Amino acid sequence: xxxxxxxxNGRVLAAEVAPRQHLGDFLREELLLTATHLGCEHGVCGACxxxxxxxxxxxxxxxxxxxxxxxITTLEGLSDDPVTAELRAAFTAEHGLQCxxxxxxxxxxxxxxxxxxxxxxxxxxxHELAGNLCxxxxxxxxxxxVRAVAAARAGLPAEVTRGLPVPxxxxxxxxxxxEAGALAPAGRAAPAAAPPSAPPPSVDEKSLETLKNPVRLExxxxxxxxxxxxxxxxxxxxxxxxxxxxxxxxxxxxxxxFEAEMTVKLGPMQAxxxxxxxxxxxxxxxxxTLRGQGVDSRSASRVQAELVYRLEPAGVATAVHVDIAYALxxxxxxxxxGAIARDLAGRLTVAFAQNLAAALAGAGAPAAPxxxxxxxxxxxxxxxxxxxLFRRRG
Amino acid sequence: MKAAAFxxxxxxxxxxxxxxxxxxxxxxxxxxxxxxxxxxxxxxxxALVEVGRLPELRRVEERPEGVLYGAGITHAEFEDRAVPDPxxxxxxxxxxxxxxxxxxxxxxxxxxxxxxDPAADxxxxxxxxxxxxxxxxxxxxREMPLRDFLRGAFDTxxxxxxxxxxxxxxxxxxxxxxxxxxxxxxxxxxxxAMAAVLLDPPxxxxxxxxxxxxxxxxxxxxxxTLDSVEAALAGAGLTEDPxxxxxxxxxxxxxxxxxxGEGAHA
Numbered sequence: 001x002x003x004x005x006x007x008x009n010g011r012v013l014a015a016e017v018a019p020r021q022h023l024g025d026f027l028r029e030e031l032l033l034t035a036t037h038l039g040c041e042h043g044v045c046g047a048c049x050x051x052x053x054x055x056x057x058x059x060x061x062x063x064x065x066x067x068x069x070x071x072i073t074t075l076e077g078l079s080d081d082p083v084t085a086e087l088r089a090a091f092t093a094e095h096g097l098q099c100x101x102x103x104x105x106x107x108x109x110x111x112x113x114x115x116x117x118x119x120x121x122x123x124x125x126x127h128e129l130a131g132n133l134c135x136x137x138x139x140x141x142x143x144x145x146v147r148a149v150a151a152a153r154a155g156l157p158a159e160v161t162r163g164l165p166v167p168x169x170x171x172x173x174x175x176x177x178x179e180a181g182a183l184a185p186a187g188r189a190a191p192a193a194a195p196p197s198a199p200p201p202s203v204d205e206k207s208l209e210t211l212k213n214p215v216r217l218e219x220x221x222x223x224x225x226x227x228x229x230x231x232x233x234x235x236x237x238x239x240x241x242x243x244x245x246x247x248x249x250x251x252x253x254x255x256x257x258f259e260a261e262m263t264v265k266l267g268p269m270q271a272x273x274x275x276x277x278x279x280x281x282x283x284x285x286x287x288x289t290l291r292g293q294g295v296d297s298r299s300a301s302r303v304q305a306e307l308v309y310r311l312e313p314a315g316v317a318t319a320v321h322v323d324i325a326y327a328l329x330x331x332x333x334x335x336x337x338g339a340i341a342r343d344l345a346g347r348l349t350v351a352f353a354q355n356l357a358a359a360l361a362g363a364g365a366p367a368a369p370x371x372x373x374x375x376x377x378x379x380x381x382x383x384x385x386x387x388x389l390f391r392r393r394g
Numbered sequence: 395m396k397a398a399a400f401x402x403x404x405x406x407x408x409x410x411x412x413x414x415x416x417x418x419x420x421x422x423x424x425x426x427x428x429x430x431x432x433x434x435x436x437x438x439x440x441a442l443v444e445v446g447r448l449p450e451l452r453r454v455e456e457r458p459e460g461v462l463y464g465a466g467i468t469h470a471e472f473e474d475r476a477v478p479d480p481x482x483x484x485x486x487x488x489x490x491x492x493x494x495x496x497x498x499x500x501x502x503x504x505x506x507x508x509x510x511d512p513a514a515d516x517x518x519x520x521x522x523x524x525x526x527x528x529x530x531x532x533x534x535x536r537e538m539p540l541r542d543f544l545r546g547a548f549d550t551x552x553x554x555x556x557x558x559x560x561x562x563x564x565x566x567x568x569x570x571x572x573x574x575x576x577x578x579x580x581x582x583x584x585x586x587a588m589a590a591v592l593l594d595p596p597x598x599x600x601x602x603x604x605x606x607x608x609x610x611x612x613x614x615x616x617x618x619t620l621d622s623v624e625a626a627l628a629g630a631g632l633t634e635d636p637x638x639x640x641x642x643x644x645x646x647x648x649x650x651x652x653x654x655g656e657g658a659h660a
Contacts, residue, residue, distance in 0.1 A: 002402055018399065019399075019400055019401060019402035019442070020396065020397040020398065020399050020400055020432070021396075022396070022397070022429075022433070025396070040395075041395035041396075041433050042395060042429075042430035042433045042434055043426065043429055043430045043433075043497065044430075046494070046496065049496050052499075052500070055470070055499040056495060056496040056499060057496050057499055057500050058426075058429075058496050058497065060395075060429075060433065061425055061426060061429025061430055061432075061433065062425070062429070062500070063397075063402070063425065063429075065402045066402065066404070066422070066425070066444055068404065109495070109496065112495065113495075116495075126581075127581055128494075128495060130494060130580065130581035130582045131493065131494025131495070131496055131497065131582050132494075160474055162468065162470045162471060162474065162476070162499055163499065266547065266548050267509065267510065267511075267547075267548025267549070268420060268428055268431055268436075268437035268439065268509075268548070269431055269436040269437050269548070270436075270437070270438065271436070298435060298438070299434065299435050299436050331434045331435070331436055332436060344546075344547065346609065347546065
């Protein structure tokens with residue numbers, strides 16, 4: 001728990017807050033200021049927008065522990081604000097709300113828009129309001145209402161706030177707020193120990209065939225060992241898994257099924273997938289397939305993957321072809337906006353190939369491939385462009 | 395959608411922050427990218443250290459050859475021209491296009507670069523502008539081109555306990571030309587394809603940067619033919635999906651057209 005002094009709607013409060021509690025929850029749960037609505041809780045929908053030191057901010061991704069000394073203004077705190085009064089009237093006149101869920105965030109944002117950009121036209125208002133979603137899709141009335149207030153303010157000087165306090169309103173809230181020093185500690189329990197990890201899911205072969213829009217990667221590399229030796233290596237699941245950074249078998253494999261665990265890091269994100277899969281191999285054609293699926297029990301993200309390998313004799317060495325297809329579902333996929341994990345998977349595949357080659361050769365890993373980089377300077381084009389530039393200037 | 399428990403420290407100086415960071419805590423400034431990841435529990439740091447409001451990271455130093463920005467300068471401060479701009483209007487225009495005002499009020503330049511999202515505006519823009527990042531650790535200070543700092547999606551050259559303290563943006567010549575395009579499903583969303591072009595003949599700079607690649611940015615030095623751009627896109631695996639390839643070709647073409655066209659800073 002961290003002790004903070006924070007001003008909410010003109011009243012200075014002292015509070016003990018758990019760092020993980022976000023401002024929206026603090027306002028609603030501790031102070032019963034329920035005008036601030038929580039929609040997506042990850043900074044996308046804008047319903048929870050409040051003023052922090054006078055400037056609009058998402059309360060779901062602001063944390064009171066980080067706001068010691070800040071001044072927070074919620075919609076309740078703008079009851080006496082003349083600009084908000086104009087907006088309320090305009091929202092009424094233009095039918096700027098249906099269910100009302102987005103309205104508090106819309107009003108806070110609209111107030112900032114008409115102050116910062118008096119006279120803003122519809123295009124500018126739509127651009128500025130893009131971060132506030134209306135689930136009734138009633139944007140026409142909302143934009144019209146904001147436009148009416150902005151038009152009435154045309155010619156007035158812009159009032160730009162990036163963190164300057166707005167004057168405290170006389171009216172705060174119908175609810176009694178505790179004064180500084182009086183707020184009892186919120187009494188958050190210590191975080192419980194991590195729950196025991198879920199048992200690995202059973203392999204569902206059917207679901208693997210319906211791998212939807214997988215990300216596909218392929219890797220080709222040559223290892224300085226005979227095809228027989230490489231094939232033998234690929235038949236030892238524990239040896240193959242050891243080549244994949246962050247992965248390990250959680251139980252000995254019988255050669256046809258495996259249970260594994262894999263930890264991956266992507267910037268601040270970390271996931272530990274645990275799952276199971278099957279192994280199929282055809283010695284006649286030197287090909288094999290590993291299929292599996294796993295769950296990161298902490299983020300509830302799921303991954304399905306398929307790895308197909310094929311070995312080809314290349315003189316005294318062996319060419320190894322590895323094709324990987326995978327699909328992510330759940331928060332990790334949501335956060336990664338489709339296939340951003342491709343870069344990570346690509347790097348993992350390269351590392352896998354290097355480790356495999358090193359393990360087989362007993363030698364150093366090959367150098368990392370050069371990063372994709374630009375071509376050379378095309379002097380003729382530069383000259384041509386410079387010529388045009390100076391002709392125009394001359 | 396509630397963050398897992400973490401400890402939070404707010405040191406008063408950079409000197410006090412560095413030992414905490416060396417102990418494994420993650421730095422946080424505006425929390426506009428980290429916040430969603432905390433709430434989705436994709437990030438579960440044991441401890442966060444506030445760095446965005448450290449006086450050392452809030453400094454701005456204007457020099458003849460450019461401007462050194464503290465990492466804690468917010469997007470809104472760039473947008474409102476509250477800080478000097480050595481680029482003739484490029485930085486405020488880019489800042490205006492980042493997410494939404496409610497995010498720009500809190501999100502910081504340094505946070506965006508250290509987060510290294512390949513689809514974010516600052517990494518692409520400042521790589522094209524040839525920015526230099528200043529990195530600080532308890533025992534050393536080093537500088538490196540932003541281009542080398544960004545190693546991949548969410549991957550940077552930051553070492554253990556090291557933070558991005560500042561960003562130097564070189565001053566452009568008056569003849570410099572700029573083109574920037576990004577393709578987003580919706581205003582303020584992350585881009586699906588983006589391209590930035592800087593042509594600054596007096597300084598010998600002609601650079602094309604392609605972002606939203608889901609990997610390291612593509613940086614092409616020197617003026618390019620359409621074939622060389624196409625080869626770079628193909629090399630990065632961006633031409634396999636025809637729809638996606640079309641987005642990238644379009645943003646590159648439009649950014650090039652904006653930079654070589656008649657307008658000053660398109």
